[in-house]
Amino acid sequence: MNVGQLVGSYLRAKPLNTVLNIFLLALGIAVITVLLLFNKQLQQKIEENVKGIDLVVGAKGSPLQLILCSIFHIDFPTGNIKLPEAEQLARHRLIKRAIPLALGDSYRGYRIVGTGRAYADLYGAEVEQGTWWNRDLEVVAGANVARYGNLKVGDKVVSQHGLSEEGSHHDEHSLVCTGVLKKTGSVLDNLLLTNVATVWAVHEEHEEHETHDAVPGDSIANPSALVPGIEAGDSTREITSLLIEFRNPMAAIQLPRYINTQTNMQAASPAFETARLFSLLGTGADVLTAFAYVIIFISGLSIFIALYNSLKERRYDLAIMRSMGASRPRLFFTIVAEGVTLTSVGSIFGLLLGHGVLWLFTEAVKESSQTGFTAFVFYPEELWMLGASLVLGFICSLIPAVQAYRTDIHKVLAG
């Protein structure tokens, strides 16, 4: 016989009450856990994807759209910018590195990005099978594209215009997959990478053969800094955006203003725009969190009422226990132990439930596993929740425990 057995016996003696109390708390904790896991991972993904990109420069329009399009690849481009303008900007003394992006096509819903190797290096990408692209019309596939899009090294890649799978096909100029990348956990996993010229080539064909000589590499006198393989200052060429890394903190102040006022392009800060996005999403999450806290409050109330009521029935039990030598603190402790047991079991169950729900979600929804969400990570906040639920148990059982402490043995046993 020990306190654990005693508490367990009392809890088992009222199974429905116990289950209800545990379930209520577990529900509240589970909602918070899911939000926590989701939010944390989303934030982490965003940070990973934004890493090394201080500024995005593209055509004028919505800055959020530019960020969503150029970094997360979940929106359409704001338009195109002229290559000479981009080249000129890339030479700016405050810019350490500028990576060009040419967008516009996709393969089975996965975006084809015309860029340079520097873009892949940004996310530390490595080739798992095959090789990097070496010439025009060669692509490498991100890990998820290969896996879920069934793409292997050597396969033909038929691209579509736009991002939807129903877009018009560029049948005549099919691309070849030369490599598959290792999983990076970044947006790269869902992309096909190639050089800028490939995107141009596919589109020229789409735009009814607007004449451009397929320039052989050796005849270029002054190659473009952004797109090796063509002449610098080719005003007929366009790209979608530039990903920029600053040379020093000064740039954060000067560059955006310079670009927005002195050029036809716009500059958008990933940090600022994602923070704005989060504050928009945050409202929904806040409502859910508040809802979860209401559930937890009700579960606390329910535990309090259950203990308070059971104490009336247990008046004799408590008095008898005193007559057998139990001290007042011991009765206090027994009641508190009961409350704390309920809340700790409830919160452990809730944490498991939260992870379980996210696991089911990642299993059921293809996109979520592609974005790298997982149910099998644990955050320190979860320990905090566990700790807080112990405190909750203590608070709920405090009044009943004080009553137990004050039990007048003589009155109860003589009455």
Place this chain on the structure above:
Amino acid sequence: MIQVSGLQYQYPNATALSFPDFVVEKGEHLLLLGNSGSGKTTLLHLLGGLLKVKAGSIRVGTADLATLSEPEMDRFRGRHYGFIFQRNHLIQALSVKNNLLMAPFLAGLPPDEHRAEHVLHQLNLGDKIHARVNQLSQGQAQRVAIARAILNKPDVILADEPTSALDDQNCERVAGLLLQIATENNATLIVATHDQRLKSKIQNRIQL
């Protein structure tokens, strides 16, 4: 063993109750007789340390109950007393065995399952060890309460109206068992009751 002198007790807004002086030797038994309201439960609770001695003194062995602090009294009760009440007041949530083992647990003694089994056999309840309390008849429950009271081999067994709720047959049986088991364990049995049927069982008596 037990020595009572000049004992008085006053409830708020009531006249003081005075109790006669008496001495009970170890192994002797005592009957506290009186009608309801005569103060026999009060005396029993004073003897058991459930009420604090405020005037006069009660000595149990070497201890003066008036001088014990509350935690000391709790400890003292656990080690030296066994209580039996009119209603048996077993803990419903626990099995018979765990009800018995509460006694050593709350007294801070090591649990002794063999002792629990032994005592249950003594009281003819050997087959009920794993039963739930609500599966017992009233007579059986009262016997479990007796088993619990003597489990820690107490020096003193205090019984408050242990037979009042029982019919003649059960009364006879419980009274017999109480005496027998108290004698076997060399414990002093003090019974507070208005039940005249017990008069013939215990010679030593105090009329309140």
